[in-house]
Amino acid sequence: MVNKNLLSFLLVGAVASIASAGTINVSGIGGGISLQSGPVGLGTFGNSQTNWTSASLAAAHVTLNAAGLITNNKITILAADTDDGLSLMVLIDQSLTPGAMSPGTVRMDSVANGFNTAFLNAGGGSVVVTPNSVSSRTASGDFNWNSNGGGNGFAWANQIAGNTTTFRFNSVDGSPLGLSNPATFQFATYNGSTWTIIPLADNLRSFSATDGYGFSAVTIPTPSAVAIAAGPLGLMMVRRRRGN
Numbered sequence: 001m002v003n004k005n006l007l008s009f010l011l012v013g014a015v016a017s018i019a020s021a022g023t024i025n026v027s028g029i030g031g032g033i034s035l036q037s038g039p040v041g042l043g044t045f046g047n048s049q050t051n052w053t054s055a056s057l058a059a060a061h062v063t064l065n066a067a068g069l070i071t072n073n074k075i076t077i078l079a080a081d082t083d084d085g086l087s088l089m090v091l092i093d094q095s096l097t098p099g100a101m102s103p104g105t106v107r108m109d110s111v112a113n114g115f116n117t118a119f120l121n122a123g124g125g126s127v128v129v130t131p132n133s134v135s136s137r138t139a140s141g142d143f144n145w146n147s148n149g150g151g152n153g154f155a156w157a158n159q160i161a162g163n164t165t166t167f168r169f170n171s172v173d174g175s176p177l178g179l180s181n182p183a184t185f186q187f188a189t190y191n192g193s194t195w196t197i198i199p200l201a202d203n204l205r206s207f208s209a210t211d212g213y214g215f216s217a218v219t220i221p222t223p224s225a226v227a228i229a230a231g232p233l234g235l236m237m238v239r240r241r242r243g244n
Contacts, residue, residue: 021037021081021086022037022079022086022159022161022219022220023035023036023037023079023219023220024037024079024086024088024159024165024217024218024219024220025217025218025219025220026077026187026215026216026217027215027216027217027218028214028215028216029187029200029204029215030200030201030204033187033189033198033200034189035077035078035079035088035187035188035189035198035217036079036189036190036191036192037078037079037080037081037086037190038078038079038080038081038189038190038195039063039080039081039190040059040060040063040064040078040080040081040082040089041056041059041060041062041063042055042056042059042060043081043082043083043084044056044082044083044084045082045083045084045087045119045155045157046119049117049118049119049129050118050119050120050129051119051120052119052120052121052153052154052155053121054095054121057091057095057121057151057153058095060080060089060091060153061091061094061095061151063195064076064078064091064188064195065094067194067195067196069188069195069196069197071091071093071094072093072094072096073093073094073147073178073179073180074091074093074094074179074180074184074185074186075090075091075092075093075106075169075179075184075185075186076089076090076091076185076186076187076188077089077090077091077167077185077186077187077188078091078187078188078189078190078195079159079189079190080155082157084117084119084157084158085157085158085159085160086157086158086159086160086219087119087155087156087157087158087159088155088156088157088159088165088217089153089154089155090108090153090154090155090167091151091153092104092106092143092145092151092152092153092154092179093145093147093150093151093152093178093179094151095149095150095151096149096150096151097149098146098148098149098150099146099148099149100148101146101148102146102147102148102176102178103144103145103146103147103175103176103178104143104144104145104146104147104150104176104177104178104179105142105143105144105171105172105175105176105177105178106142106143106169106170106171106172106177106178106179107141107142107143107169107170107171107172108127108139108140108141108142108143108154108167108168108169109138109139109140109167109168109170110138110139110140110154110156110165110166110167110168111136111137111138111165111166112136112137112138112139112156112163112164112165113136113137113156113159113163113164113165114132114133114134114135114136114137115132115158116132116137116156116157116158116159116163116165117132117156117157117158118137118139118154118155118156118157119153119154119155119157120139120153120154121152121153121154122141122143122144122145122152122153122154123145123152124144124145125141125142125143125144125145125152126141126142126144127139127140127141127142127143127154128140128141139154139156142172145178147176147178147179159219160219161219161220161221162218162219162221163218163219164216164217164218164219165216165217165218166214166215166216166217167214167215167216167217168212168213168214169185169207169212169213169214170207170211170212170213171207171211173211181206181207182202182203182205182206182207183202183205183206184205184206184207184213185205185206185213186198186200186205187200
């Protein structure tokens with residue numbers, strides 16, 4: 001009985017440890033790139049949709065910065081393992097200690113699966129997220145922040161295999177961008193031990209001549225957590241039978 005309980009515990013632990021891991025493929029950028037997910041500090045965005053707490057957002061930046069990534073003055077896109085499952089995150093500038101007011105403004109329009117959960121950190125913006133549905137949901141509006149030390153963020157969480165997502169960003173006429181230009185955007189991926197930036201030419205990381213930047217993404221199938229966990233479990237059971 002003790003051995004059975006131990007095996008059950010190991011199986012549950014193995015499944016939980018990899019349940020939120022995965023890969024998100026991005027098309028429309030350099031012929032296509034893959035974002036491997038990884039840990040980003042505090043796993044919980046907030047108590048409920050759509051509140052992405054400032055502490056959790058800051059933790060994501062700290063994790064990337066510790067790996068040598070510069071997120072200040074950039075829009076950083078990554079796939080993250082969180083308490084709310086596999087998440088496609090967008091970090092807009094870096095939240096540091098705010099200084100003198102220096103406006104930053106960028107528009108975002110995004111569409112995701114209706115069952116994905118949404119988390120938003122945009123105190124001064126106008127981003128509106130539609131409710132969960134059986135088809136799709138959208139997030140649209142302007143991010144407005146103090147680019148001299150402030151930052152915002154957005155994420156579609158609970159991504160599962162086959163989910164598709166689109167993003168479109170635009171600079172706003174007559175408003176300061178408050179970000180690096182060119183090379184405004186960057187994509188981060190996890191290699192199993194640390195975070196890295198996917199190398200792309202500047203023109204693939206910059207707004208177009210019409211001040212737009214867009215891409216689509218799909219969450220691809222990953223090995224079943226149960227199948228992976230069942231491998232060592234199965235060997236343990238075989239050895240047990242042979243020992244009887």
